[in-house]
Amino acid sequence: MIDLSQQIAATRRAVEHRTEAGEETVSAVLRRSYDTGIEKVWGALTDPDRLRQWFLPVSGEFRVGGRFQVEGNAGGEILRCEPPKLLLVTYGHETSLVEVRLAGDSHGTTLELDHTVPVALAGGVVGALYVAPGWDGVVMGLGRYLAGDPVRADSPEVLEFSAHAVSAWESTVRAAKLATDDEISAAVAAARAQFPAGP
DSSP states (O other), X not given: OOOHHXXXXXOEEEEEEEEETTEEEEEEEEEEEESSOHHHHHHHHHOHHHHHHHSOOEEEOXXXXXXXXXXXXXXXXXXXXXXXXXXXXXXXXXXXXXXXXXXXETTEEEEEEEEEEEHHHHTXXXXXXXXXXXXXXXXXXXXXXXXXXXOOTTSHHHHHHHHHHHHHHHHHXXXXXXXXXXXXXXXXXXXXXXXXXXX
């Protein structure tokens, strides 16, 4: 059973609005630390057999320039792969970028996951609420796997956790002051429909 409050508190969240080369983007950024060496974390993120144990089955060509498909979810292209520190892929759309950065030290490994999309594609800055709760479930599930207690990303308890993560992301978006109350309320309603909190 997942300790919801402990797991929600274990991840730091941020929403960032950027303008690069004249294009506005919004990023959902998650940061979480694990009491595990960087090589083991990297392997859990990039080895298809390990991914199947805690995330979802992933098929494709696992090399820079190769395409991949997550079963029942999005696919994309591997743009950069610098073991064991950096993975950059497109996810679901060529302008939807997911970058995972790892930093290891004597205490373990810190993961930073940054999902960036153009504001136009996201439906506004509040679009972070449409994907971020799902990534919350992913970084939590990775922690469970690394601790020897794997649970897949499509399991009822991870889906329930993601539903509770909507509230944490609502607080994050409100604190960023990048959207109106009405925009946030509408995005939260959409996120709750996407991540229902069980029966």
